[in-house]
Amino acid sequence: MAKKHIAIFYCKRIQDHTCIACAKCFKAAPLKNGKFSQYDEEIEIVAMTDCGDCPGLLMPRVPMIRTLGGHVDAVHLGTCVTQAKEHGECPLDLEEMKVKLEKKLGIPVIIGTHDYV
Numbered sequence: 001m002a003k004k005h006i007a008i009f010y011c012k013r014i015q016d017h018t019c020i021a022c023a024k025c026f027k028a029a030p031l032k033n034g035k036f037s038q039y040d041e042e043i044e045i046v047a048m049t050d051c052g053d054c055p056g057l058l059m060p061r062v063p064m065i066r067t068l069g070g071h072v073d074a075v076h077l078g079t080c081v082t083q084a085k086e087h088g089e090c091p092l093d094l095e096e097m098k099v100k101l102e103k104k105l106g107i108p109v110i111i112g113t114h115d116y117v
């Protein structure tokens with residue numbers, strides 16, 4: 001069965017505070033936890049980078065994903081990003097960012113990753 005190649009954007013401010021070394025997403029992907037449950041295929045995380053930092057500088061990071069060309073099937077905004085939005089003052093409009101990224105990249109963008117606390 002074909003693999004799903006996933007790229008993840010994490011919150012630059014809280015990445016190593018909520019999940020040390022991004023262990024939660026690396027654990028969740030093969031277990032199909034949380035937003036990874038939508039895939040039938042084996043998941044491979046092929047890229048992981050920060051959101052560009054506050055105040056919402058994600059779009060300049062898009063070329064990083066583009067350089068990977070067809071090797072990325074979908075992009076996820078990490079659960080850290082949704083937590084930064086819910087519990088902090090993250091300036092990103094995640095729904096708007098999803099639309100913009102999908103238009104730029106031509107692949108699905110999913111808001112969230114694992115559902116571990």
Ligand code: SF4
Pocket residue numbers: 008009010011014015016018019021022023024025026078079080081113114
């Ligand atoms: S939610 Fe995922 S991408 Fe974000 S810090 Fe945790 S492991 Fe890393």
Ligand code: SF4
Pocket residue numbers: 010011012013014051052053054055056057080081084085088089090091092
């Ligand atoms: S823009 Fe949002 S996701 Fe990025 S560092 Fe700031 S709080 Fe975190």
